Amino acid sequence: MSAIESVKSEVFRHISQLLENKSLIVTDDMSLIGGDSVLDSMKLVELCLALEDKASDMGFEFDWTSDAAMSRSRSMFRTAGSLVAEFVSQMEAKK
Amino acid sequence: MIVVTGASKGLGRAICERLIKKNIDVFGLARNVEDVPFASMSCDVSSYEGVKDVAQHLKKQGIKVMGLVNAAGIASMNLAVTTPQSVAQKIINTNLLGTIYCCQLIAPLMLRNKHGSIINFSTIAVALGLKGESIYAASKAGVEGFTRSFAREMSDFNVKVNCIAPGPIDTSLLKGITAEQINKIVSQQVIPKQFKPDAVADLVELLIDSRSDSLSGQVLRVGGA
Numbered sequence A: 001m002s003a004i005e006s007v008k009s010e011v012f013r014h015i016s017q018l019l020e021n022k023s024l025i026v027t028d029d030m031s032l033i034g035g036d037s038v039l040d041s042m043k044l045v046e047l048c049l050a051l052e053d054k055a056s057d058m059g060f061e062f063d064w065t066s067d068a069a070m071s072r073s074r075s076m077f078r079t080a081g082s083l084v085a086e087f088v089s090q091m092e093a094k095k
Numbered sequence B: 001m002i003v004v005t006g007a008s009k010g011l012g013r014a015i016c017e018r019l020i021k022k023n024i025d026v027f028g029l030a031r032n033v034e035d036v037p038f039a040s041m042s043c044d045v046s047s048y049e050g051v052k053d054v055a056q057h058l059k060k061q062g063i064k065v066m067g068l069v070n071a072a073g074i075a076s077m078n079l080a081v082t083t084p085q086s087v088a089q090k091i092i093n094t095n096l097l098g099t100i101y102c103c104q105l106i107a108p109l110m111l112r113n114k115h116g117s118i119i120n121f122s123t124i125a126v127a128l129g130l131k132g133e134s135i136y137a138a139s140k141a142g143v144e145g146f147t148r149s150f151a152r153e154m155s156d157f158n159v160k161v162n163c164i165a166p167g168p169i170d171t172s173l174l175k176g177i178t179a180e181q182i183n184k185i186v187s188q189q190v191i192p193k194q195f196k197p198d199a200v201a202d203l204v205e206l207l208i209d210s211r212s213d214s215l216s217g218q219v220l221r222v223g224g225a
Helices: A003-018 A041-058 A067-071 A080-093 B010-021 B048-060 B085-111 B124-128 B134-155 B179-186 B197-208
Strands: B002-005 B026-030 B040-042 B067-070 B116-121 B159-165 B219-221
Touching (some): A003 A041, A041 A080, B002 B010, B010 B026, B010 B197, B067 B085, B067 B197, B085 B116, B085 B134, B085 B159, B116 B197, B124 B134, B124 B159, B134 B159, B134 B219
Parallel strands (some): B002 B067, B026 B040, B067 B116, B159 B219
């Protein structure tokens, strides 16, 4: 499994843990914000905190409060796939 | 640890001293911390990046943040039509945006604990609609509105958010205001007297304490209005 696939699996696992409907399967296009989001705002923040911890374990800081991250937040949190992409992007930028 | 902005002087300093006296750990923020005799860091709250540096420092140090007191503020008593644009901008940036930035960036440190207390600062001028304080009052009215909504956002995380709105407390912020002007404001309060910084520190102490866990989204007007 490549590093990116491993990260994706980890992020999806975190999302899955936060889902109320445990029968849902996390996919790339699963919405994380907006009307059809599978997570409420509290769960979304919990997801961010979990990803912060994950990033810290991996030796970098996952920044979900920067201007850059926020201005891209519509896409960053739009789907599970876009969140994985942002996480990987920050991971690679800080290598 | 309680983070207090505006910690170098005035109300912020008085609040820090009170908390320290009660054996509560304090981390003070101010633009100039040279004369601050407790844990502190230089920070201009109107700078998003500056506040972010503080949040990252606290996180890296593993400091458990249990409270935030947004006491930093500036005032300029002028008619709106004679207030320079740069001054109006500075008042909004420090009082309103500074409070918002600190809440945005320091509150996440409390979310992990699922416990905390945030205290913002308004002014009695909002409720009384005082002449010569329109821009200052506008910045603080924004803080009150922000407090009410932010309290709901933080409620799920067991973090209470309240606001203290003092009248003319005897601090350096009142420099340049005559006794007559102060008396005129004080006379409009429900309790027509000028309070000392201790009265505000009493409220901060209460709002940080678990005895006030039933209060959130509230504006406490010192002296009443």
